[in-house]
Every structure is written in structure tokens, then in C-alpha cells.
Amino acid sequence: MQSEPRIIGFLCNWCSYAGADMxxxxxxxxxxxxxIIRLPCTGRINxxxxxxxxxxxxxxxxxxxxxxxxxxxxEGNLYARRRLELLHRFLPFVGIDPKRLRxxxxxxxxxxxxQAIVGEFxxxxxxxxxxxxx
Numbered sequence: 725m726q727s728e729p730r731i732i733g734f735l736c737n738w739c740s741y742a743g744a745d746m747x748x749x750x751x752x753x754x755x756x757x758x759x760i761i762r763l764p765c766t767g768r769i770n771x772x773x774x775x776x777x778x779x780x781x782x783x784x785x786x787x788x789x790x791x792x793x794x795x796x797x798x799e800g801n802l803y804a805r806r807r808l809e810l811l812h813r814f815l816p817f818v819g820i821d822p823k824r825l826r827x828x829x830x831x832x833x834x835x836x837x838x839q840a841i842v843g844e845f846x847x848x849x850x851x852x853x854x855x856x857x858x
Contacts, residue, residue, distance in 0.1 A: 732777045734769055767802075783854055
């Protein structure tokens with residue numbers, strides 16, 4: 725039996741965390757593989773945090789915030805997108821498959837979208853195997 729992958733989720737308090745909460749309160753079936761870290765805004769993510777999670781053994785990192793243009797802190801998600809795109813390009817240089825990092829936008833009313841993203845990302849990580857096997 726294959727165990728659930730260890731996925732760390734960095735979620736914006738205002739949109740994505742509320743969307744994940746909506747999925748849970750709506751009792752939408754989803755894997756229990758994501759351990760959520762709630763942030764005020766994805767713009768607060770230092771790119772070293774997801775990198776450290778991957779280096780320290782997380783099988784995947786999922787980052788989710790408000791849709792561009794809907795950030796409660798005006799431009800935080802745009803700063804995050806820039807930083808995370810650079811991190812995504814950097815990962816192969818440190819021996820980490822870039823498919824282990826994903827960033828998406830989920831609003832508070834998109835519980836079903838959150839469910840679909842978590843399910844699809846979990847399956848993708850299962851296909852890649854555990855991070856230590858790399």
C-alpha cells in the first residue's frame with residue numbers, strides 16, 4: 725500500500741484558506757496529504773520557505789493565493805508570482821524536480837476548485853514518488 729505523500733501548502737488567509745475551508749465544510753472528498761500553513765498573503769512567502777520544505781523531505785509544495793487583481797494587499801500575489809517563478813526555474817539546479825512545486829490561485833468561493841487542485845497535485849506527486857527516492 726502506497727502511503728499519502730507529504731505535501732506542504734502555503735495558503736493566503738483571505739482567499740485560498742477560505743476556499744480550502746469551504747471544501748472541508750462542504751464535505752468535499754479530498755486527500756489528506758496537504759498540511760496547510762496559513763499566511764496573511766502569498767506575497768509574504770520567502771522563496772526559501774518552500775525550498776527548505778522540499779530539501780527537508782516534503783514530497784511537494786502547493787502555494788495558493790488570491791487571483792491576480794483580487795489581492796487583499798493590492799499586489800502581494802503578483803510579487804509572489806514573480807518570486808515563485810524564479811524559484812521554479814531554480815529548482816533543477818539544486819536537484820529538485822520542478823513538478824514538486826505548484827502555485828495556483830483559488831478564491832474563497834472556489835471550494836470545488838481547491839478539491840480538484842489538491843487531488844490532481846497529490847496524484848502528480850504520487851507518480852513522482854517520494855522526494856528521498858530522487
